[in-house]
Amino acid sequence: MSSRDRLVEAAFALFEEQGYDATTVEAIVERAGVSRATFFRTFRSKEEVIFPRHEEVLGRIEARLATGSAATMGLALTEASRLVLEQYLEEGELAHIRYRLTRTVPALRDRERASMADYQRRFREALRGWMPPGADADLHAELLAGAVVTAHNAVLRRWLRGTSADPRAEHDDAMAAVLAMTRVWGEPDGPAAPARVVVLRSDLPDDVLLARLDAALAGEPRPPSE
């Protein structure tokens, strides 16, 4: 067992027993049977021991996003986000202890927010390469990245609270809901200006005209003779 694992185990046990603030690094290293110096070589700070796999998950997200493209954006986002969820599910009890701690200790709450911001940054940067070019491309990339993380967290929190029976399914549903939001961006300019089809004059019968319009709006190729 690596001294890293011993430290994580000792830290979580002590945090659970006496709380985060009441537990000194001194006490952790004593229980783990290593020196104080080793602690700070392994973790940059006392807070970091709470999120021992963060860097690793970050790497996995980057790898998954790197294989994506504009065409497969939705899938890439969903799967990359699910990687984070899977990490928590795998941690099991550890994740629950961390949840209790992050809810009660401000410093850890902040730290978790920073972790989420790290994820969000990866999503945002991948999205910037995928968004259709336009004046709002950057804003849309940020909004979408933020929405992905928010939706993921909502599902994760439900699982951590024990409210969720099938977090994976809920996660994918939530992602679908988020991706649906991007529909409004595809429409021509002005958020409040709905697409307009104005037929000023036509010799076609109404029903034929409407059928052709519907077909055109559905994305079908135009009838050859017009």
Add this chain to the structure above:
Amino acid sequence: MSSRDRLVEAAFALFEEQGYDATTVEAIVERAGVSRATFFRTFRSKEEVIFPRHEEVLGRIEARLATGSAATMGLALTEASRLVLEQYLEEGELAHIRYRLTRTVPALRDRERASMADYQRRFREALRGWMPPGADADLHAELLAGAVVTAHNAVLRRWLRGTSADPRAEHDDAMAAVLAMTRVWGEPDGPAAPARVVVLRSDLPDDVLLARLDAALAGEPRPPSE
């Protein structure tokens, strides 16, 4: 001049001169001509001196949101968000120094994220009371709150970088774009059918007809931004 103001002034000056980490609280209080104890009575931490008006703005946001309702949701969100923007615009040079610091000092970056999370929480809680009831009401409230903060930050950052000529106008535009996203929530599922205006036949001249249509469309309910 209150010792609070003296401390803020001294702190920002020293941070600008020698950087954040290199500046000790000792140096700040020496320059401000007060004691170390006074510093920590005024600010809970060294980081907090960077965001001296945070609590105040938070209070203003709460007050503005408290006057909102489900019907005026868009306006309340937009104006509450604009309160934050106004605070930064008013700070002027101070805001720019802080921007340089938060970009380079990790601890301050985290701190700023925590501030934004505070704002977001206020938005989320207000929204929870306004969202139309439904299974996804909570998720929608979170997504919308997150989107508001994200959009605000995008505009703010443009101003801080000097890229923006009229940040207030950009802010309101961005908010309108965000609010437009909520449209997809109201629709029954399935691909979005954009609103259609079909004029099958008309005896009016084209230009008159178009003018009337534009007038009619301009009178449509828009996400409030004025």
Add this chain to the structure above:
DNA sequence: ACAAGGGTGATACCGAGTCTCACATGTTCG
């Protein structure tokens, strides 16, 4: 005049995080 209370200074203390030096394990190569 005196009591009460808010803002302040001085000092001691705790604990996180850094730094430096020493040592104990391996390895790799001559």
Add this chain to the structure above:
DNA sequence: CGAACATGTGAGACTCGGTATCACCCTTGT
């Protein structure tokens, strides 16, 4: 085989952020 080197570790001193306590104003009201 032994020297050189890398890696992980322990020990202790040190800096600095943050807390707690006590004493000292200086106001304000009765």
